[in-house]
Amino acid sequence: MFMASPYRILTFAWQSFWRNIWLSLVTITIIVLTFISINFLVVINFITDAAIKVLQEKVDISINFKPDVLEPQVQEIQTYLSALTQVKEINYISQKEALENFRQTHSANQLVIDSLAELENNPLGASLQIKAKNLDDYSEIITVINNSKYNNLIAVKNFDDNQLYISKTKNVSEYVKKIAVFASGFFILVAFLIVFNTIRVAIYTHRQEIGVMKLVGATNWFIRGPFIVEAIFYGVIACILAILIIYPFLNFLQPYLVKFYLTEDFNIINYFNENFWQIFGLELLVIIALTIVGSIIAIRRYLKV
Amino acid sequence: MIIFKNISKIYPPDIVALKNINLHIKPKEFVSIVGRSGTGKTTLVKILVAEEPPSKGQIIVGGWEITNIRESEVPSLRRQIGVVFQDFKLLPKKTVFENIAFALEVCGTDRIKIKEVVPQVLKIVGLTGKEDRYPIQLSGGEQQRVAIARALVHRPKILVADEPTGNLDSINTREIVDLLLKINEFGTTVVLVSHNREVINSINKRVVTLDNGTVISDQKFGKYFL
Numbered sequence: 061m062f063m064a065s066p067y068r069i070l071t072f073a074w075q076s077f078w079r080n081i082w083l084s085l086v087t088i089t090i091i092v093l094t095f096i097s098i099n100f101l102v103v104i105n106f107i108t109d110a111a112i113k114v115l116q117e118k119v120d121i122s123i124n125f126k127p128d129v130l131e132p133q134v135q136e137i138q139t140y141l142s143a144l145t146q147v148k149e150i151n152y153i154s155q156k157e158a159l160e161n162f163r164q165t166h167s168a169n170q171l172v173i174d175s176l177a178e179l180e181n182n183p184l185g186a187s188l189q190i191k192a193k194n195l196d197d198y199s200e201i202i203t204v205i206n207n208s209k210y211n212n213l214i215a216v217k218n219f220d221d222n223q224l225y226i227s228k229t230k231n232v233s234e235y236v237k238k239i240a241v242f243a244s245g246f247f248i249l250v251a252f253l254i255v256f257n258t259i260r261v262a263i264y265t266h267r268q269e270i271g272v273m274k275l276v277g278a279t280n281w282f283i284r285g286p287f288i289v290e291a292i293f294y295g296v297i298a299c300i301l302a303i304l305i306i307y308p309f310l311n312f313l314q315p316y317l318v319k320f321y322l323t324e325d326f327n328i329i330n331y332f333n334e335n336f337w338q339i340f341g342l343e344l345l346v347i348i349a350l351t352i353v354g355s356i357i358a359i360r361r362y363l364k365v
Numbered sequence: 366m367i368i369f370k371n372i373s374k375i376y377p378p379d380i381v382a383l384k385n386i387n388l389h390i391k392p393k394e395f396v397s398i399v400g401r402s403g404t405g406k407t408t409l410v411k412i413l414v415a416e417e418p419p420s421k422g423q424i425i426v427g428g429w430e431i432t433n434i435r436e437s438e439v440p441s442l443r444r445q446i447g448v449v450f451q452d453f454k455l456l457p458k459k460t461v462f463e464n465i466a467f468a469l470e471v472c473g474t475d476r477i478k479i480k481e482v483v484p485q486v487l488k489i490v491g492l493t494g495k496e497d498r499y500p501i502q503l504s505g506g507e508q509q510r511v512a513i514a515r516a517l518v519h520r521p522k523i524l525v526a527d528e529p530t531g532n533l534d535s536i537n538t539r540e541i542v543d544l545l546l547k548i549n550e551f552g553t554t555v556v557l558v559s560h561n562r563e564v565i566n567s568i569n570k571r572v573v574t575l576d577n578g579t580v581i582s583d584q585k586f587g588k589y590f591l
Contacts, residue, residue, distance in 0.1 A: 068470055079458040272454045275414070276515065277443035278471040280436075 065282065073289035076266075083262055084290075088298045090258045091347060094251040095302030098343055101244050103313070103328065108236045110317070110326040115233075116195060121202065124216040125185035127155065134186045137210045141190060144204060146197030151189040158184040185215055195233070252350060259354035263287065263362070270362040280363050287359055291351035299344045307332070366392040366523065366554050367413065372422035374408050374578075382408040384578045386422070390556065392522070395549045397557045397565050399589055400575035406558045409575070410527045413556070414448055415439045427522060444472050447516025447524040447553075451531035453508045455500040455515075461487070462496035465515045472519055482518060490514045490544060506537030513544060517553070524548060527558045538564060565589040 077084050125134055131154065138150050153161070159182050166172040176183075192198045205211060263270075266287075273283045310329050318324055332339060367390040374383040383405045390396050400406050411417040412424060415434050423432050431442055455464050465486060466479045474482075487493050490510040500508050509529055516524055526545060530538040542564055549555045559565060565572060565588065572587025573580055582590070 065470070065473060076458065268454075269456050269458070272456055273467070273471070274440075275416075275443060275448055275454065276468040276471060277440045277519075278467075279440045282471055 065285070069282070069285035069289055072286035073293065076286055077290055077293050080262075080265070083265060084294070087258050087262055087294050088301065090254055091294055091298035091351075092301045092305070094255055094347065095298060095343060096305060097251060098248070099302065099306050099339070101240070102332075102339060103310075104243075105240055106326075106328055106331055107317070108233075108240065110321060112233045112236070113326075114321050114323070119191075119195065119198065121190040121192075121198060121205075122187055122216075122218040123190070123205065123214050124158075124187040124218075125213055126215045127181070127183055127185045129185055129213045131155075131186065133213065134188065137213070138188055140208070140210070141188070141201070141205070144201060146192050146194070146200050148191045148193045150191075153187045153189065155182050155184055155186050158182075158187060255347065255350050256354040256357075259291065259351055260358040263355060263358040267362045270359065274363065283363065284356060284359055287355045288352050291355045292348055295344055295348040295351055298347070299340060303340060366390050366394070366427060367556070368423075368425040369409075369412075370423040370425075372409075372412060372419045372424060374405070374412065374417070375420045381578050383412075383419070386578075386580055388573060388580065388583075390554060392554055393549070393552050395546070395555045395557070395568070395570040397559060397568060397570060397572045397587070398575060399559060399565055399572055399591070401560060401591060404575045405578040406560075406575055407527055408578075410448070410525055410556075410558055413525060414446055415442050440471070444468075444519055445521050445523065447513075447519075447521040449509070449512045449516050449524070449526040449529045451528035453500070453505075453512045453532075455508060455511055457500055460497050460499055461492060461503070461511050464500070464511055465518050468515045468518050474519075483514075486514045486518045489517070489547075504537070505533050506540060509533060509537070509541055510544065513541070513548070517548060521553065523554045523556065525556045525558070528560070529557070530559065530561055530564055535563075539567075542568065562589040 123137075134152065138152055141147055142150055159176075162184060163173065163176065190201060192201055202217075205214070205217070270283055307329070310332060314328055317326055317328060367388070369386045369388040372383055372386040373381070375381050386405075386409065398406050398409060408417070412419050413426070415431055418434075419432060423430065425431070426442065427445065429442070431438075434442060456467065459467060462483055465483050469479050469482065483496070484493065487496060490513055492507060492510055492514065495503065495507065500511065503511065509532075513524075513526075513529070524545070529545070530541050533541060538561070545555050545557060546568070557564075557568075569586055572582070572584050572589070574582040574587070574589075574591065576591070
């Protein structure tokens with residue numbers, strides 16, 4: 061019967077939707093708020109991820125070699141370290157570049173400049189700036205360097221300072237992720253309960269109608285059908301409305317993100333555009349599944365006539 | 366047509382609503398089931414339309430044993446029995462036409478047939494021209510006519526009317542009773558459940574009287590004597 065009368069079920073669902081327009085509007089409003097809550101979490105996740113990435117970009121390990129270490133040796137070390145899977149990139153700064161950078165940094169200090177001129181040789185060694193793929197990888201890279209045969213060629217390693225920085229960043233990142241998971245779980249639970257209850261109330265208002273349908277010989281699927289289709293209407297309309305609300309909000313938010321992170325690398329609108337179907341498609345499917353399950357459970361008790 | 370064999374209904378823990386009811390209703394018969402309130406009349410109707418199973422006994426409708434009817438078979442049974450209630454049980458958000466058409470739609474009748482049959486039934490119950498009104502825009506008598514039209518629209522062999530005049534004034538009551546008699550003349554078996562003395566006495570058809578869940582009288586041309 062359910063498959064045989066799709067047109068009728070669709071018509072009944074549409075009629076019920078319009079003839080109970082206030083109830084439909086209330087249900088849709090609740091679902092829109094649920095969509096907004098869930099997407100607010102997506103925004104929060106994006107912002108914290110961006111913050112972690114910004115911090116990650118700022119973290120590196122600097123190895124300053126002794127002045128007598130020659131360029132081929134440094135390049136050998138660079139090749140050795142580049143082979144490590146944990147390493148993302150290595151910047152080589154030659155002795156000459158190091159001296160130039162030093163001069164520029166202290167150009168205001170004539171005494172330092174004069175002292176440098178007095179020296180016959182370049183007192184600075186070459187250096188390598190190493191970036192890891194993940195924050196976790198820094199400690200492993202440091203261990204590898206410490207245990208390598210090249211360790212005695214290194215004059216200064218700044219990773220001790222960085223280690224604290226890395227560990228703090230890691231802690232913050234893990235903490236934020238834990239909060240996000242907890243908040244997501246909480247929001248999803250609240251959303252589930254609200255949507256489920258709203259559908260229950262909607263079905264409750266139709267209880268007499270369901271009884272009458274049963275008495276004139278309607279099958280259970282013929283009765284359930286319009287409610288399920290109506291639940292799909294609610295989901296789709298609420299999703300469209302939520303999109304219409306969320307995008308202007310993202311437009312409003314984007315300039316602040318640029319200002320905060322001092323980069324345009326993190327574009328939240330692009331993020332939503334690129335993941336449109338993963339975000340809204342998945343949310344829509346979950347909401348529809350939720351409303352359908354809610355409808356079937358809520359209607360069950362009134363079908364026993 | 367309808368056979369009740371030793372039907373009993375006991376509600377837990379031990380409330381006896383019906384006790385050993387034996388009734389045989391023939392095709393095209395008009396039977397009034399009478400009795401005081403709480404005597405088991407409505408329970409009998411509920412068992413007949415498979416709203417509730419009997420605790421004991423056997424019930425046969427049109428040769429079909431429905432005592433332990435499966436849930437999936439109930440819609441099929443209900444399409445063969447038209448039922449009218451005291452509170453009309455119309456769908457408030459559907460028009461008169463839609464309320465009547467609904468009984469056909471659940472059976473899978475096509476739209477062309479529905480558009481042909483519904484006006485015919487509306488004519489029988491005297492509601493031509495009111496098909497676009499909603500139940501709330503009709504009088505009690507008119508609402509009951511819509512309920513009767515809905516019960517009749519799929520041409521059932523049996524029409525069960527459970528206190529159909531309970532909410533109506535005397536004029537509307539008379540009209541509804543006349544309508545039920547007319548439907549019976551067309552060949553439909555009518556089971557009228559009522560405790561309205563005047564209605565029963567005016568019909569002059571078979572009367573089955575219930576008291577405390579048992580049949581105390583079954584007269585071919587009976588009167589209300591309680």
